[in-house]
Amino acid sequence: EAGVAQSPRYKIIEKRQSVAFWCNPISGHATLYWYQQILGQGPKLLIQFQNNGVVDDSQLPKDRFSAERLKGVDSTLKIQPAKLEDSAVYLCASSLDTGAMVAGGQSTDTQYFGPGTRLTVL
Amino acid sequence: GENVEQHPSTLSVQEGDSAVIKCTYSDSASNYFPWYKQELGKRPQLIIDIRSNVGEKKDQRIAVTLNKTAKHFSLHITETQPEDSAVYFCAAGFANAGGTSYGKLTFGQGTILTVHP
Numbered sequence: 001e002a003g004v005a006q007s008p009r010y011k012i013i014e015k016r017q018s019v020a021f022w023c024n025p026i027s028g029h030a031t032l033y034w035y036q037q038i039l040g041q042g043p044k045l046l047i048q049f050q051n052n053g054v055v056d057d058s059q060l061p062k063d064r065f066s067a068e069r070l071k072g073v074d075s076t077l078k079i080q081p082a083k084l085e086d087s088a089v090y091l092c093a094s095s096l097d098t099g100a101m102v103a104g105g106q107s108t109d110t111q112y113f114g115p116g117t118r119l120t121v122l
Numbered sequence: 123g124e125n126v127e128q129h130p131s132t133l134s135v136q137e138g139d140s141a142v143i144k145c146t147y148s149d150s151a152s153n154y155f156p157w158y159k160q161e162l163g164k165r166p167q168l169i170i171d172i173r174s175n176v177g178e179k180k181d182q183r184i185a186v187t188l189n190k191t192a193k194h195f196s197l198h199i200t201e202t203q204p205e206d207s208a209v210y211f212c213a214a215g216f217a218n219a220g221g222t223s224y225g226k227l228t229f230g231q232g233t234i235l236t237v238h239p
Binding site: 040041043045048058091110111113115 | 123126128154156158164165166167168171211213217226227228229230231232
């Protein structure tokens with residue numbers, strides 16, 4: 001099956017500029033996540049969508065970050081205005097999330113990650 | 123909220139040796155513990171996961187153990203190979219097999235594993 005798609009793969013901007021990232025999850029996956037991964041750290045959840053509704057955005061800096069998932073499929077994450085500390089890889093992940101087990105014993109909760117967008121803020 | 127601590131931060135072994143990475147979590151409600159492998163410049167990929175209703179799970183050279191009482195879980199890699207070199211992340215979250223899964227994962231800081239030929 002096709003994996004999670006993200007674009008762009010790389011982005012360099014000046015501080016105070018705006019930037020947007022796009023994510024296309026695996027077909028049929030109900031849940032979509034945006035993570036921020038700063039160099040040398042584990043991914044940190046920014047926002048979680050279940051279909052087109054927000055489940056958790058407690059760690060999203062809402063004064064500058066926004067995200068939407070119109071029609072419950074693709075999603076965009078925006079930063080406006082960007083700061084130096086926003087330099088990171090932004091990972092999108094999706095999961096099927098029906099609560100059932102699938103063949104092979106793997107849960108539908110398994111999160112599959114996209115390749116990420118590496119953002120550099122100068 | 124959940125807090126996950128992972129140790130060691132770096133681990134260097136000789137090919138054929140075993141490697142063990144340990145994680146602790148703080149939220150007793152967490153019941154789902156996946157491990158991800160991330161090669162340089164690539165996406166994290168799930169290698170194994172465990173739920174709180176089992177204490178151990180194996181998949182070929184990889185095993186994960188879980189101690190719910192102590193709130194810690196470990197990844198064991200046997201007969202390590204150079205291609206096992208990567209960053210490994212543990213995570214903890216809540217997954218509800220019977221209904222809506224909240225799915226939120228909290229990740230550890232990562233362990234850089236280097237396997238020397």
